[in-house]
Amino acid sequence: MRNSRGNMLLIELMIVLLFFSLAQVTVVQVFAAAHQQAMSSRATHTALTIAQDMAERMHGANDPAQVLMDNGFVLADDTYVLEKDRGFVLQVKLSQLSQPAGVLRTAVFTAVNGEKTLFTFPGVSYEGASVP
Amino acid sequence: MKGEHTEYRVGVGASSILMILVALALTALSLLALGSARNTAALTARNVEMTEAYYQAAAELQQRLAAIDQAVLRYRQQSDAAFDETWFSACGVEAIWTENDGGLDFLLEIPAGERRVLRATGAAYPRGDERCVLKTHELLPGEENEQDQAGLNLMGIE
Numbered sequence: 589m590r591n592s593r594g595n596m597l598l599i600e601l602m603i604v605l606l607f608f609s610l611a612q613v614t615v616v617q618v619f620a621a622a623h624q625q626a627m628s629s630r631a632t633h634t635a636l637t638i639a640q641d642m643a644e645r646m647h648g649a650n651d652p653a654q655v656l657m658d659n660g661f662v663l664a665d666d667t668y669v670l671e672k673d674r675g676f677v678l679q680v681k682l683s684q685l686s687q688p689a690g691v692l693r694t695a696v697f698t699a700v701n702g703e704k705t706l707f708t709f710p711g712v713s714y715e716g717a718s719v720p
Numbered sequence: 721m722k723g724e725h726t727e728y729r730v731g732v733g734a735s736s737i738l739m740i741l742v743a744l745a746l747t748a749l750s751l752l753a754l755g756s757a758r759n760t761a762a763l764t765a766r767n768v769e770m771t772e773a774y775y776q777a778a779a780e781l782q783q784r785l786a787a788i789d790q791a792v793l794r795y796r797q798q799s800d801a802a803f804d805e806t807w808f809s810a811c812g813v814e815a816i817w818t819e820n821d822g823g824l825d826f827l828l829e830i831p832a833g834e835r836r837v838l839r840a841t842g843a844a845y846p847r848g849d850e851r852c853v854l855k856t857h858e859l860l861p862g863e864e865n866e867q868d869q870a871g872l873n874l875m876g877i878e
Contacts, residue, residue, distance in 0.1 A: 593732070596732050597730065597732055597735075600732055600733070600735055600736060601735055604735045604736055604738075604739045607739065607743075608739050608742070608743060611743040611746075611747070612743075612746070614747075615743075615746045615747055615750045618747075618750035618751065618753070618754050619750050619753060619754075621754060621757075622750065622753040622754040622756070622757040623753075623757070625754075625757040625758060625760075625761050626756075626757040626760060626761075629757070629760045629761045629763075629764040632764050632768060633767070636764075636767065636771060640771065643775065687786070687790055688790070688793055689786070689789040689790040689792070689793040689851070690786060690789055690790075692782065692783065692786045694779070706768070707768045707771070707772055708772070709771065709772045709775035709776065710775060710776065710779040711775060711778075711779070712778065712779035712782040712783065713782060714782045714783075714785050714786040714789070716789050716851065719793055
């Protein structure tokens, strides 16, 4: 009697372990998806914060390129790139349009994560020239 | 009573009940984590959308200011025409103009997404040291947003 009960318990434990393992496979996948999504959101948010910070700093600067270089950006093929171990690459492309009245400076900020573009926006500042 | 002792045994089915409870708890936690991550992602997407819209509007504003400044310079260098709204319209500058002492005040309103408006005011002068002066630069909520905010006044404080 006692031996039969012990066997039943053992069989139940084995079945429980089997189902528990199967359930945990699903649960771990859900946790992994949540973690992945949270990391992606964090990277986008960090990139956006850095890009906004750079846009505002460059808005009042005489030399926007120098501002980028001072903050860790590296010039590669006419594009300033910030690449750190944060899950994104921030690219800034500078251009300027000179006219008799002043200079219109444009910096296009683009953040990419692999093949995916996280966001892109322009930072434009106009500086009027003193013309007699 | 001497020699009696209570024997505790794990009955058949106890481990199943424990497994069900643990599995349910872990499932609930994982779903909460996933829900939280999705909410954070949605919030980040909205933040990105609003930031992009704001900077697009700010860029357009700077371009219009450049156009106004350029039009004033062209007027000073070339024109004998009246310094009024028609001059700027002819130069392709869109703004709302009102006369001030010796110049023109302008108002620029550019949609900045989510019913917000980027509003700037300034003045343009046909002569003098300054051609174009920016006086205010502000991001305003739209009219419907103001109504929404009024609706959140739960305490009824004016």
